[in-house]
Amino acid sequence: MASSRLHTRTDHAVVDCGVYMDGTRTPGEVTYLDAIRRVRSEGRGFVWLGLLAPDAHQMASLASEFGIHELITEDATNGAQRPKLEAYDDALVLNLAAVEYLAHDTLNDVSAIVSTGEAMVILGRDFVVTVRHGEFGELAGIRSELEKSPDRLAQGPASVMHAVADRMIDSYLEVADEIRQDVDELETALFQPRADVDIEQIYLLKREILELKHNISPLTRPLQRLSLDHLELVPREIRHYFRDVQDHHARAVAEVAVLDEQMTSLVGAAVAMVGVRQNTDMRRISAWVAIAAVPTMIAGVYGMNFENMPELNVSYAYFLVLAIMAGICVGLFWIFRKNDWL
Known part of the structure; x- marks a missing residue:
């Protein structure tokens, strides 16, 4: 009876659950319990389970069925984890920061321009669990895109980890491009004759860039490991894909670093102008x-x-x-x- 209650609670956190055989999703809806039992009884395919902000009871139920280490369930429950890659005996856990640019007319109208969330990918031999915290980092689109590419899904659950990482890194580049426009507009306004720029706008933008930098920079080492190390759960072909993700991430880190330096110069210029x-x-x-x-x-x-x-x-x-x-x-x-x- 207690186990049944746990399963019911877990269902509330489930966004989607599917069984994939030879790169194709089997038809029909299925619970995570039936899905993992079917995959293990047949000895092929994998389960892809998507969760949204699960609590301790939900993760306890999931861990008992999937064989997930209790430290993984603790991180998945608490959220607020730094980007990292952790290797266990039979699982890999990749934590990524999800970022989204908040559109606005002027910097005076907002108190923040970048919102953050968290995405966690738990990779096993016959399953992959994606956990999302926060309003951002939507993963539903990734599932639909991958289901249109059965060749990639046929490479196993590691293909899902790559797809999630690729989507997150692309969002970093998109956010950096949006922020660059804000920086350019602020720079133009600051150096106009008789400029009337509120220095709080500059500090706001500087703070948001630093937050973005702190969210994406720690991923450098995890992506290196996924692209170079011979991790048993990551096939060679998927490691090649991770090298491409690593290149995109390096570009995002470089762009954010340039923006940070540019904002540091603007802060100095603004302080000098205030002094004048x-x-x-x-x-x-x-x-x-x-x-x-x-x-x-x-x-x-x-x-x-x-x-x-x-x-x-x-x-x-x-x-x-x-x-x-x-x-x-x-x-x-x-x-x-x-x-x-x-």
Whole structure:
């Protein structure tokens, strides 16, 4: 009874489950339990099970039927794993970050431009389990594409791992291209005359590029192993495909590194521009303070309550003092304007 309840819970996480014989999916719907028993009883084919954010009960049920190590089920349940490749006695586990670019009109309208999820591929001799966490990293399209290429599926469950990795790496390149447009637009706006660019936009873009970099860079070593190491679960032909994925990944890493360097330069330029603006503002404030100080000083002198002061008894003294104040202020204004302080 307890086992039945576990299976029912697992069904809630199942996105799709299929049995593949000689590269072709067998017709009809099938539960993961019936699928793995059929494959193992016939001694051929493999099961491809897709899961979405399974919990501990769901993975426990799956592990008992597929023979998956408890450490794998723990990672699949918790999610938030760094991209990595782990080898067990009878399984390979590949963790990948799934990224998606969030379209927007301007950087002022958003607080993030890259959203991330996670995709995990658990590869066994007669099964492959794809686990997805987050709203991104949709894998349904991969299944339909592979089912149109039975020759690839006939190479075994490792072909699914390659297809998932290939899709994820392609998404890295797509996101990098979208971000490059944002960087170019921001760079153009920053270096325009009288540019009015909010430095927070630059910091936002810099942060998103760093997040993308941290999500894709750790895959370098896992892809090298999949393309070069003689892993028993990865046929030679599939290793050739992984070399192509490795090349695409290297290109994505290089493009993100260039974007990161470009944003570092923009941050420096923006900080310098802010400093220049502050200096300009301080000069203007100082100039106006200097102009205002002259009449303040003169008015302060003649505001002292002394009986014997020059021009106090002259009838035109008031107008003379005002004229002197105005003349000095106009002269200072002209000097400051000539020197671009105002």
